[in-house]
Ligand SMILES: Nc1ncnc2c1ncn2[C@@H]1O[C@H](COP(=O)(O)OP(=O)(O)OP(=O)(O)O)[C@@H](O)[C@H]1O
């Protein structure tokens with residue numbers, strides 16, 4: 107995603123324009139993905155098909171995880187939902203309105219936190235409100251967002267002074283400050299060590315439960331998908347088709363050793379074409 111190059115937080119000047127969308131809109135977005143297929147132009151005048159007839163509906167406030175083989179088209183689907191590019195065919199809508207461009211109500215968090223190294227943590231989190239010219243009115247929300255991810259004390263630190271987990275929490279705070287109605291997560295914990303990853307899964311869950319946004323998570327980690335999501339969608343090899351949808355019928359907080367999770371894990375692995383005999 108292209109983030110506009112902005113001046114340092116402290117000397118930011120602002121326009122009085124209102125935000126593009128109501129950042130305070132309550133609750134999560136409903137997302138409808140209808141019969142979406144997508145092709146890329148590749149060298150030699152050929153087309154590469156990444157998505158094949160995806161039909162997926164995310165209810166307001168729902169947490170949905172996508173699992174699928176590497177290169178099958180998961181990030182492509184997230185990019186279309188984010189509005190970063192148009193689908194070749196099919197329809198994507200948020201609360202009934204066609205998704206045609208990026209919008210602050212839909213925020214993407216990537217595997218790499220992509221913080222600006224020359225901006226302090228607070229200034230990195232302030233990027234969204236600053237870009238929309240509402241930073242002065244919303245300055246308190248920057249600190250609220252940092253507090254929500256447990257980093258209030260590091261507001262004045264620079265990114266190089268943070269651990270990987272802390273940097274990823276800053277990326278989450280940078281998303282949350284926009285009060286997203288849909289959080290789009292592309293392997294957001296993929297680069298963290300396994301202990302930090304488990305801790306961050308719990309934190310992500312709490313943020314979702316407190317904030318009420320809808321969440322669409324791509325992960326390679328079957329346990330992570332089952333621990334976090336209410337529904338796990340399994341995709342085929344490229345071009346991605348939906349091969350199964352598993353309802354994770356367990357309340358939160360979930361116990362990682364729950365026998366139902368073990369059953370669902372076997373089922374997910376089977377749909378991924380892996381012999382789940384271990
Ligand atoms: N801009 C692009 N131009 C051409 N091909 C692309 C482009 N973006 C992605 N692709 C191709 O589309 C396919 C799906 O890519 P995508 O990044 O969506 O996979 P993915 O499921 O997210 O993979 P991973 O799990 O490794 O992140 C791949 O074959 C990739 O090479």
Ligand SMILES: [Mg+2]
Pocket residue numbers: 180181182292
């Ligand atoms: Mg990807």
